[in-house]
Amino acid sequence: MSARRGDGRSRVRGAVVPEAEFRSYYGRPVIKQPAWTIEIPWYFATGGMAGASATLTLGARLAGNHRLARGAGTAAAAGIIAGLPLLVSDLGRPERFLYMLRVFKPTSPMSLGSWVVAGFGPAAAGAAAADRLGVTPRLARTAEVVAGLLGLPMATYTAVLLANTAVPVWHEAGRELPLVFAGSAAASAGAAAAILTPAAAAGPARRLAVAGAALELGGVAAMERRLGQLGEPYHQGAAGRYARLARVCTAAGALTLGLAGRRRPAALAGGLALLAGSAFERLAVFRAGFQSAADPRYVVGPQRERLRK
């Protein structure tokens, strides 16, 4: 996998981080670690689950599977109701959260994402509430369509947000990270719907969960292959632990739900494992960014290599 050359560089597939020639200022980081706290990866998990659940809700409704639409719709509402306060509380000035809507800025994934959330939140929560209360059916269906469509950016924009930074492990994973997040969202949405829906109607949820898990695991593998040495944080420290947990829980959950999900205990166990796996994956990606930013090697190495060419 890695061949040591005489000049002290080890070359693995992906970015090359020269070792012997690497220089830094007293080993200090070049870029700053993010200011974000633990609420953010939990928002990624709940918001992503909510987004994919809303898309599943819309699909189920169009297919005439109203029991699944009810279950997935509940998951979508629960996800965004849990996720939005997390987003607000991470702000340095939470009372100014509405300032996110001062501008509409295409160069900022956080600006675009804020507008998506502003539309998705009321739509998903409103659709679920109206559906349960049995009121305003036409409005509820419209809200379902809006939430279902906005669910697609909801599940993917956070990956662009992370990749659109100077953090090497995030920026260089720009191609695969959206797939990882979309897969994670699909897996968790399918899992949640499978828990909240009677087994007979939950077949599509189980299938979505398994497909999402495959996409998530495949995306992570492709991402780590492309990152090469930049992906070291996924095998070290807290990020490494979360990544391992994510892999185990997601694989076990998908197998359980996929093979035995018609029975209630297996649906519950498999679903919860998938939800845990999805959360662990977001935590792994989050912590990897901090580890990547802290070591000047990951910033200086590839840049110096680029200049040599």
Added chain:
Amino acid sequence: MTTTPLPTPTFGGGYGGQPGPRMGFFTDTSICIGCKACEVACKEWNLVPEDGPLALTGDSYDNTGALGANTWRHVAFVEQQRQDQEGLRWLMSSDVCKHCSSAACLEVCPTGALFRTEFGTVVVQADVCNGCGYCVPACPFGVIERRQDDGRVFKCTLCYDRLKDGMQPACASACPTDSIQFGPLEELRERADGRLETLLEAGVGEARLYLRDETGGVGGAGAFFLLLDEPEAYGLPPDPVSTTRDLPRLWRSAAVAAGALAAAVAVALVGDRR
């Protein structure tokens, strides 16, 4: 070298009439004496809080460590024992926000708090910033930071208030050797070119200008430097890039992922036997 400059306008949009010339810093580290008058002057003028109890870093005479929310001028010290020469060489440099032509912090700010002034500088409006912190990991130089007990982000303003009154920034006024030079950017670039030539002719072969040209990943900077060694020796990135350059590609990848999600939902529902 690396990439074409981004088409971000440096300044002028929205300012009625003729905007003035772009202003900036040329920091000539070859004449820095490491006195830190710039650090003190900046803190005094801008009422920047202290970073914590006075402590020794142990990294030569560096006592601020890095730029941050409470350090807008940071003097770096590197003591180099050279094999080919006698004795010690000191590298001393006053680091500052680069006020990039393509400023990633500005481009990712979702509230519009970070904006481009009529002087071409990048300033954060403290009454708008809600502390989302997106600018912090976006900056390729690790300049901007969230202030702990405050929640908002802070960085060098290039003494916006002093510029509006026709004065020089505090650090440039305080610098006793004119290592920190302030003025119209075009003039500073010419001066820097001349200084570089002088040094090269005098045999200082490692002298180089950093962020002077408008090529490169941030399109050059409003605060550029003359360095006597590689940028990474000073803690600076050798080839910084504003992340926005890659944003279109990132959105394309997200579109593919969204398509995959939609397809997965559709396929899961096909042939659904209830």
